[in-house]
Amino acid sequence: MIVIEHKVDEATVRQVRRRLAEITEDTKTAFARALNVSAAHIAAEATKITPIDTGRLRNSQVVKFATPDDLTAEIGYGGPTVGYAEPVHERLDLRHTPPTQAKFLSEPFEAEVATWPDGLVERFQRFWGE
Numbered sequence: 001m002i003v004i005e006h007k008v009d010e011a012t013v014r015q016v017r018r019r020l021a022e023i024t025e026d027t028k029t030a031f032a033r034a035l036n037v038s039a040a041h042i043a044a045e046a047t048k049i050t051p052i053d054t055g056r057l058r059n060s061q062v063v064k065f066a067t068p069d070d071l072t073a074e075i076g077y078g079g080p081t082v083g084y085a086e087p088v089h090e091r092l093d094l095r096h097t098p099p100t101q102a103k104f105l106s107e108p109f110e111a112e113v114a115t116w117p118d119g120l121v122e123r124f125q126r127f128w129g130e
Contacts, residue, residue, distance in 0.1 A: 034123035045108035
């Protein structure tokens with residue numbers, strides 16, 4: 001019987017663990033940045049087509065960007081002073097002056113995610129290793 005044995009010392013194990021933690025953190029950071037580029041793009045496109053009367057609806061847009069610890073980006077409209085955001089978004093029977101329209105948030109969102117996973121992967125790769 002032939003046996004080859006190699007024991008890895010504890011310092012090497014610690015170094016590998018440290019590097020894996022760095023890679024994991026770099027991955028999360030790159031993915032958060034890729035999500036945030038997508039969120040910013042969706043928000044910008046939504047602003048262009050959000051109905052405007054007083055400007056309060058457009059100004060109520062809120063974007064919560066992803067972080068490495070919370071890989072969720074959120075875009076929303078409304079709030080306590082703009083309670084009409086949902087009906088303006090959902091009701092297709094309301095008239096809007098072009099280019100504004102109903103579904104002003106969901107249409108840019110659907111257009112963006114239609115490019116996924118390739119578009120998101122490309123953005124991720126752009127930020128990976130920076």
